[in-house]
Amino acid sequence: MSVVVPECCDDLKRERGRCLFNKEELTNILDGGPKLTEKRRRIEKMLINTPELFDDVSPDYLSHEDRYSNELRKATQLMTTLEKNGFTYNDAVTTGTGLWLLMDGNPLSLHISMFLDTIKGQSNPQQLQEWLPLAEKFKIIGTYAQTELGHGTFVRGLETTATYDSTTKEFVLHSPTITATKWWPGALGKTSNHAVVMAQLYLGGKCYGPHIFMVQLRDLETHRTLPGIVVGEIGPRLGMNSNDNGFLQFNHHRIPLTNMFMKHSQVTEDGKYVKPLHSKLSYGTMVQTRVGIVYHASRELSRALIIAIRYSAVRHQSEMVPGDPEPQILDYQTQQYKLLPHLASFFALRFSARALLEVFIGTSAGLGSGKMNMLPELHALSSGLKAVATNDAVKGTDICRLACGGHGYLSSSNLPRIYTAIAAGITYEGENTVLFLQVARYLIKSFRASSQGQTLPFSVSYLRVQPPSSHAPLMSDRGLVDALGAGVRWMVGEAERRLQQLVDSGHSPHAAWNACSVHLVQCADAHTRYYICEQFVDAVSKLGETVSSGVHEVLRQLCRLYILHRVIQTAGILLRCGAVDGKALTSIEEEECHLLATLRIQAVSIVDAIDIKDVFLKSTLGAWDGNVYQRIYEEAQKSPLNKSDVTQGYYQYLRPLMKANL
Numbered sequence: 001m002s003v004v005v006p007e008c009c010d011d012l013k014r015e016r017g018r019c020l021f022n023k024e025e026l027t028n029i030l031d032g033g034p035k036l037t038e039k040r041r042r043i044e045k046m047l048i049n050t051p052e053l054f055d056d057v058s059p060d061y062l063s064h065e066d067r068y069s070n071e072l073r074k075a076t077q078l079m080t081t082l083e084k085n086g087f088t089y090n091d092a093v094t095t096g097t098g099l100w101l102l103m104d105g106n107p108l109s110l111h112i113s114m115f116l117d118t119i120k121g122q123s124n125p126q127q128l129q130e131w132l133p134l135a136e137k138f139k140i141i142g143t144y145a146q147t148e149l150g151h152g153t154f155v156r157g158l159e160t161t162a163t164y165d166s167t168t169k170e171f172v173l174h175s176p177t178i179t180a181t182k183w184w185p186g187a188l189g190k191t192s193n194h195a196v197v198m199a200q201l202y203l204g205g206k207c208y209g210p211h212i213f214m215v216q217l218r219d220l221e222t223h224r225t226l227p228g229i230v231v232g233e234i235g236p237r238l239g240m241n242s243n244d245n246g247f248l249q250f251n252h253h254r255i256p257l258t259n260m261f262m263k264h265s266q267v268t269e270d271g272k273y274v275k276p277l278h279s280k281l282s283y284g285t286m287v288q289t290r291v292g293i294v295y296h297a298s299r300e301l302s303r304a305l306i307i308a309i310r311y312s313a314v315r316h317q318s319e320m321v322p323g324d325p326e327p328q329i330l331d332y333q334t335q336q337y338k339l340l341p342h343l344a345s346f347f348a349l350r351f352s353a354r355a356l357l358e359v360f361i362g363t364s365a366g367l368g369s370g371k372m373n374m375l376p377e378l379h380a381l382s383s384g385l386k387a388v389a390t391n392d393a394v395k396g397t398d399i400c401r402l403a404c405g406g407h408g409y410l411s412s413s414n415l416p417r418i419y420t421a422i423a424a425g426i427t428y429e430g431e432n433t434v435l436f437l438q439v440a441r442y443l444i445k446s447f448r449a450s451s452q453g454q455t456l457p458f459s460v461s462y463l464r465v466q467p468p469s470s471h472a473p474l475m476s477d478r479g480l481v482d483a484l485g486a487g488v489r490w491m492v493g494e495a496e497r498r499l500q501q502l503v504d505s506g507h508s509p510h511a512a513w514n515a516c517s518v519h520l521v522q523c524a525d526a527h528t529r530y531y532i533c534e535q536f537v538d539a540v541s542k543l544g545e546t547v548s549s550g551v552h553e554v555l556r557q558l559c560r561l562y563i564l565h566r567v568i569q570t571a572g573i574l575l576r577c578g579a580v581d582g583k584a585l586t587s588i589e590e591e592e593c594h595l596l597a598t599l600r601i602q603a604v605s606i607v608d609a610i611d612i613k614d615v616f617l618k619s620t621l622g623a624w625d626g627n628v629y630q631r632i633y634e635e636a637q638k639s640p641l642n643k644s645d646v647t648q649g650y651y652q653y654l655r656p657l658m659k660a661n662l
């Protein structure tokens with residue numbers, strides 16, 4: 001399939017004619033540099049030239065089984081195409097291209113993410129040598145099986161047991177109750193022949209908590225389920241129905257001792273336990289995936305924004321001035337207010353994802369040399385950013401849908417599919433409220449440590465008592481970010497005060513925690529957003545030295561919008577703690593409206609610079625040429641109901657009803 005870039009409609013031509021910045025330069029910044037843009041485009045070209053990767057028929061028109069088979073066909077084709085052309089699966093993931101082709105629930109996504117990451121991050125050298133080549137070459141195909149019917153969040157409450165039998169040097173895996181059934185893992189139902197399984201380790205009758213085991217589920221020749229294992233698919237879900245999310249039960253199923261992942265903790269042949277350096281090292285795959293999800297969420301949000309902003313430039317509706325031609329809906333301030341703060345969020349999330357990745361890489365290097373001290377901060381940052389990124393991507397994507405009016409509700413807009421795929425991100429890999437509560441734990445601990453004079457890690461250092469060093473004028477970017485920081489400090493101080501007050505009045509610390517948890521979640525959300533603001537301001541100010549003035553100005557405006565919007569959202573807190581006053585807020589609101597109008601002028605060019613091709617956007621509303629109505633019409637012709645003028649349903653039901661004497 002070759003891509004011919006079509007002439008765009010007059011509206012989009014005019015929009016693009018107003019661009020005052022170098023789009024390619026902005027594209028490079030978003031990709032992480034010109035080399036990465038070039039690499040992404042090489043991958044895209046290769047994929048675009050593989051017609052088997054594209055659907056002839058929308059998955060919406062396929063049966064449940066055909067939908068799965070079709071996605072599996074494309075997933076396997078994707079893997080072989082990448083391999084043959086010298087790219088890795090990771091290349092397709094990090095550029096987003098692979099995800100966009102397969103985001104109806106790619107049945108190999110868990111294999112190439114959490115299964116491979118667990119092998120890489122949790123194996124001892126022998127295990128790595130044995131399993132990694134097999135998994136990388138798809139000789140074994142796996143998933144990450146942790147969640148059970150009864151427990152997802154509370155990992156320590158999992159019921160699957162792995163009991164060591166020293167006479168045979170085996171673990172016996174067992175699901176003692178219905179609630180112990182593994183439930184949800186992607187690709188578990190029909191695709192995977194292996195799984196990394198989280199189970200409670202039992203040695204000599206004592207439970208040592210959740211540990212990870214490599215378990216073969218199916219015969220490698222026949223693909224039949226092995227004895228002692230029951231496995232199947234869980235049925236339709238809100239979205240991503242081309243995946244085979246599955247269930248799994250063990251009936252005293254035996255695996256060798258060497259199948260426990262032994263990088264961090266070990267069991268000796270005679271059944272002795274060797275502790276890990278940190279009790280949560282076995283949760284490493286989850287942390288790594290949370291880091292990936294921040295990128296993933298920002299990418300999905302960007303697809304929705306491209307669709308909604310281009311459509312808003314093409315769509316004309318109503319009269320702004322009686323008798324005048326119908327304006328582009330993007331000219332309405334309310335439309336700008338719906339979309340442009342989310343555009344700013346996309347940039348903020350992209351820069352923060354990059355900062356988080358650096359923390360992840362630094363912490364992982366430290367772990368390699370036995371340094372565990374950065375782990376709590378990485379856990380808090382990855383939890384908070386995963387939660388904010390998915391919450392904002394889901395909200396932003398739905399706003400994009402609403403901003404497209406009725407046509408946003410069409411499957412062919414692709415907004416419903418983007419929405420349902422990213423909506424799962426709020427729940428999977430740690431439900432967001434639960435993750436925020438983890439962040440809150442870290443904040444309260446840090447706040448208390450600071451009160452005792454201890455030095456705090458970098459991401460929470462602003463929680464210490466306000467130093468008189470912040471001299472940035474309030475209305476500057478720095479000044480407003482400092483005000484947001486003062487707001488979080490006040491919120492955390494207030495949470496700590498309420499917790500202490502409850503404990504002093506006789507509540508247990510746990511009861512006090514629950515009684516303050518709404519406020520604690522707000523603290524965690526505010527802290528994470530403060531961190532995002534900081535990363536955005538830092539990134540833009542660093543780029544200022546290297547980029548052209550046009551690009552710098554656009555980034556500065558987006559950053560400013562993000563901060564102003566955040567200040568307005570937090571107004572109540574900022575007023576209460578005295579970080580801003582009513583007069584400042586009024587001028588911030590006015591400035592936001594002014595900025596919306598400024599950014600509107602180049603909005604189409606900004607989303608063009610995100611550089612996602614039509615074949616990956618898959619949207620009748622968001623295509624480059626803006627030929628919206630023709631595309632919607634043509635897509636409707638593909639409905640199976642349009643194959644005949646009169647449907648079977650007419651003869652079967654409608655006609656008898658019309659003929660009946662009611």
Ligand SMILES: CCCCCCCC/C=C\CCCCCCCCCC(=O)SCCNC(=O)CCNC(=O)[C@H](O)C(C)(C)COP(=O)(O)OP(=O)(O)OC[C@H]1O[C@@H](n2cnc3c(N)ncnc32)[C@H](O)[C@@H]1OP(=O)(O)O
Nearest residue numbers: 092098109113153155280283292293296379428429430441
């Ligand atoms: C080409 C094709 C495309 C392929 C696509 C692949 C792309 C990859 C990238 C992105 C893609 C998006 C798609 C990804 C698909 C993912 C599918 C989803 C998979 C799953 O959902 S897997 C299951 C995930 N499950 C969870 O996340 C469970 C959540 N629960 C927990 O993590 C924990 O139980 C808890 C954190 C909530 C609590 O833990 P608990 O053991 O009870 O501990 P506590 O007692 O509360 O705390 C003790 C102490 O430890 C600290 N702590 C907890 N966790 C960690 C940690 N991970 N690291 C460090 N420290 C931790 C905790 O804060 C406490 O500290 P304290 O005592 O306060 O000091």
Ligand SMILES: Cc1cc2nc3c(=O)[nH]c(=O)nc-3n(C[C@H](O)[C@H](O)[C@H](O)COP(=O)(O)OP(=O)(O)OC[C@H]3O[C@@H](n4cnc5c(N)ncnc54)[C@H](O)[C@@H]3O)c2cc1C
Nearest residue numbers: 144145146147151152153184185186424427428429430433
């Ligand atoms: C599409 C999808 C794909 C998935 N893929 C996988 C996979 O590949 N592998 C895998 O192992 N799992 C997978 N999961 C499972 C997922 O990780 C869990 O659903 C998730 O961790 C949430 O757990 P839960 O379902 O038990 O929710 P629950 O924990 O029961 O949450 C229900 C409610 O209770 C609240 N709650 C729970 N605990 C607390 C608390 N301590 N404090 C306050 N409130 C609390 C939550 O905030 C939420 O509102 C997937 C899930 C989905 C939806």
